[in-house]
Every structure is written in structure tokens, then in C-alpha cells.
Amino acid sequence: MSEADLREVVAIESDIYPFPWTRGNFLDSVRAGYSVWVLRDAAAVLTAYSVMTVMLDEAHLLNLSVARSHQRHGLGWRTLEWMAEVARGHGAHSMLLEVRPSNASAVRMYRRYGFDRIGTRRGYYPAQSGREDALVLRISL
Ligand SMILES: CC(C)(COP(=O)(O)OP(=O)(O)OC[C@H]1O[C@@H](n2cnc3c(N)ncnc32)[C@H](O)[C@@H]1OP(=O)(O)O)[C@@H](O)C(=O)NCCC(=O)NCCS
Numbered sequence: 001m002s003e004a005d006l007r008e009v010v011a012i013e014s015d016i017y018p019f020p021w022t023r024g025n026f027l028d029s030v031r032a033g034y035s036v037w038v039l040r041d042a043a044a045v046l047t048a049y050s051v052m053t054v055m056l057d058e059a060h061l062l063n064l065s066v067a068r069s070h071q072r073h074g075l076g077w078r079t080l081e082w083m084a085e086v087a088r089g090h091g092a093h094s095m096l097l098e099v100r101p102s103n104a105s106a107v108r109m110y111r112r113y114g115f116d117r118i119g120t121r122r123g124y125y126p127a128q129s130g131r132e133d134a135l136v137l138r139i140s141l
Contacts, residue, residue: 001036059087
């Protein structure tokens with residue numbers, strides 16, 4: 001992901017999340033040197049993206065998203081595999097992420113991939129009424 005991708009990334013983000021990251025959140029991630037990736041199809045259409053940090057031997061997956069019209073074709077899984085590969089390449093031995101318990105398809109994908117639940121962060125996410133907890137998931141790489 002580069003700054004030139006952000007218009008497309010932000011359009012997808014705003015379409016698929018009720019509480020989307022802002023352009024500034026992505027720009028900060030790019031400029032901070034996080035591990036930031038986009039997936040484009042053969043026609044160069046941006047279909048998925050992901051943001052991760054790697055600190056010492058632990059990766060933290062901050063965002064993994066697939067454009068609405070491309071969901072459920074294996075791209076989320078493929079992006080997850082790629083991010084795990086990149087994390088291993090940076091020397092990470094584990095990967096952590098937060099996910100909304102209400103996001104059943106995402107939770108199912110992570111659990112099937114091999115993530116275990118290691119905790120809960122209370123009131124981590126904004127929600128339509130009040131706040132929603134986050135499940136904290138971890139996998140050994
Ligand atoms: C959640 C999200 C990332 C999943 O990506 P996707 O491309 O739609 O999902 P995939 O097609 O890769 O996976 C769908 C299913 O196939 C499974 N699958 C895909 N490839 C697979 C493979 N090679 N081996 C085994 N299972 C596989 C997944 O586990 C999942 O199972 P399900 O049918 O029980 O749900 C995507 O829907 C999305 O961006 N949603 C909105 C944003 C979001 O919620 N992001 C995650 C926040 S933490």
C-alpha cells in the first residue's frame with residue numbers, strides 16, 4: 001500500500017465498516033513504515049488490503065479487509081496467509097489481532113485458520129449503542 005492507493009482503500013473501508021478507519025489512519029500507517037499491503041486483481045482493481053505491525057517477535061494484525069463485491073472468494077484467507085508469511089519473514093513467532101464478536105464470518109475465518117482466543121478487551125470498539133468488546137486472538141507462527 002502506498003499513498004496513491006489510499007483513495008481506493010478508503011472507499012472500500014467506508015463501504016464495509018460502520019466505524020471505518022480514516023484516510024489519516026491509513027496515511028499514518030504507511031508513513032510509520034507498518035507492513036501495509038494491497039491486493040489487486042488482473043484488471044488492477046484493488047480487492048483487499050491489510051495493515052500489520054511487527055514488534056520484536058510479535059505481529060499485530062490491525063486491519064484486514066476485502067471489498068464487498070469480492071468477499072467470499074477466498075481473498076480474505078489468501079491475504080491472511082500472506083500476512084502470516086510476511087510476519088514470519090520479519091522474525092515474528094506469533095500474531096495477535098482484535099475482532100468484534102459480532103463479526104461472525106471474520107471470527108470463523110480466524111478460528112478456522114488456527115487462531116485461539118486469548119482474551120477480551122472490554123469496550124474496545126465504538127458501537128451503535130455504547131461500546132463493543134473485542135476478542136483478542138493469537139496464533140503461533
Ligand atoms: C472477514 C473477511 C476479511 C473475510 O474475507 P473473505 O474474502 O470474504 O473470506 P474468504 O472467502 O477468504 O473465506 C470465506 C470462507 O472460506 C474459508 N476459506 C477460504 N479459503 C480457505 C482455504 N484455503 N482453506 C480453508 N478455508 C478457507 C474461510 O474460513 C471462510 O469460511 P466460512 O464459509 O465458514 O465463512 C471479509 O469478509 C471482510 O473484509 N469483511 C468486512 C471487513 C471485516 O470484517 N474484516 C475483518 C475485521 S477483523
